[in-house]
Amino acid sequence: MATSTPYSAPVDNEKFLYKLVIQLLIFCQGSHRLLEPHLLAIGSKLRSGANLQDLLSELQAVSKTLLHISKQGKQNAETDGSDSAALQNNYAMERLEELLADAQVPLRFQHQTSMLKHRVRGNHSEQSYKKVIDSAITLLMNIKDYGVAEQKGIDVFLADLTARLDEIGQDVEIAGQANRLAIDNREMLNTEINRQVGDLRETTQSAQELSTLKIHTSEHLDRLLAQLLEHKQLEDERQQETQDKIELMTQKLQELETETETLRVKLKIEHDKALCDSLTGLPNRMAYNSRAEMELSRWKRYKTPLALIVWDVDYFKRINDTYGHKAGDKTLALVGHLLQSNCRDTDFVARYGGEEFVMLLPNTQECQALEMAENTRKMIQSCGFNSNGEDINLTISCGISEFKEGDTHDDTFVRADQALYQSKQNGRNCCTVFGQ
Known part of the structure; x- marks a missing residue:
């Protein structure tokens, strides 16, 4: 009779759990500061030969600590989620403000856009944030619908035109046909007159008596006179009809000219407005891109020097945060005015975006651009302004680069931007030529 082997599952399970505790100890070391005391205590007991029963109290403590860490992690995740949402909201507001600053807004939406800009700059709760976003979406949809309506209006005008x-x-x-018909009638009249004269000549030559000649001559002359009168009446009617047509055409052309001129003026106003920065009155980035393309073509053709300056208002965010966005707007308007007033007629200055401005200086080398930039920088440094009774010191930095053989616009712009960064690194309120 075979003997049975004693059931060993509990012993095997205990060995398995013992091994699992050791692996857990190794895996968790250094993972969390709250676990370290318990892990050290378990390690010490394991080295002294403790069994699972001896480790039970420490394992229970580890379990409680893990629950605590789990709850703390959830709370942190909720806090991080809230902070993340706030950061996302702030980022969205900053992007919305940039978009509103660069957007080309029709005149009728200027006030609405200005009000929205002030709302964007304020402090927002979750509810007010959603309202601002909704207002922005509504504004953009209204601008879109207006643009579509304007385009339809232009299409209708062109179709009518x-x-x-x-x-x-x-x-x-029709006038041309009338003119051709008049010519044909004159030719027919000439033919008829020639025929009547010929008949009269033949009658005269064959007449035997004077009385008969008189009668025939009178008849021919009567018919000729009647034809002349009929022709004259037809010509008078045709000329009057043609004159009426010409007057009508003249009136239509004048109306079209007036309507076309009105549309041309309107389109020019919209076009000029689309190329103008509403805050500073300077050309905007779109206008700059167009001018840069023209100046680059001229530079390639004539090989004359062409310099580029990228300007940036120092500590502009600090001005906004400290004195308010009205002071920030006033700063940008003042800087734009000073940059424009210090330019030559041939130079071109534009607001590139935010607190950044750009200048194109034809027939200007880097050293000459630096001299002009330094004069401008010093002038701006000395003309701080007052906002709500507080003096605001204003400085500006720039980077300068000259177009080189084989350059694209982006090549030169990147160098000027790097030079601007160097100016910021050097303490701001300075001008730097790339590579110097």
Whole structure:
């Protein structure tokens, strides 16, 4: 009879748990400062030959500590989530402010946009943040709808213009046909007159008696006179009809000219506005890109020097945060005015975005651009302004680069921007030429 082996599962389970505790100890070392005392105590007991029963109290303590760490982690995650949401909201507001600053807004939406900008700059709760976002979306949709309506209006005008030009073309064709018909009638009249004169000549030559000659001559002259009168009446009617057509065409053309000029002026106003920064009155980035392309083509053709300056207002965010956004707007407007007033007629200055300005200086080398930039910097440094009774010191920094053989605009701009960064690193309120 076979003997049975004693059941060993509990012993095996105890060995497994013992091994698992050791692995847990090794894995968790250094993972959390609250676990370290318990792990050290378990390690000490294991080295002294303790069994699972001896480790039970420390394992229970580890369990409680893990629960505590888990709860703390959840709380931190909630806090981090809240902070993350706040950061995301702030970032969204900053991006929205930048978009509103650079957006080309139709005149009728200027006040609404200005009000939204002030709301964006304020402090926001979750609810007010959502309202600002909703207002921004509504504004953008209104601008879009207005743009679509304007485009439809232009399309309708152009379609009407085409139709009216077609009408004028038809009137011109009718006038031309009337003119051709008048020419044909004159030729027919000339033919008839020649025939009547020929008949009269033949009658005169064949007449035997004077009385008969008189009668025939009178008849021919009567018919000739009647034809002349009929022709004159037809010509008078045709000329009057043609004159009426010409007057009508002239009136239509004048109306079209007036409407076209009105549209041209309106489009020019919108175009100029689209290229102008509403805060400073300077050309904006779109206008700068167009001018840069033109100056680059001229530089490539004539090989004359061309310099680029990138300006940045020092500590602009501090001005906004300390004195308010109205002071920030006043700062940008003042800097824009001073940069413009210190330029030559051939130079071009634009607000590139935010507190950054750019200058294009034709026929100017780096050393000459630096001299001009230093004069401008000193002038701006000396003209601080007052906001709500507080004096605001104003300084500005710039980076300068000259276009080199083979350069694209971006190549030169990157060098000027790097030079600007160097000016900031050197303490601000200074001008730096790239590579010097």
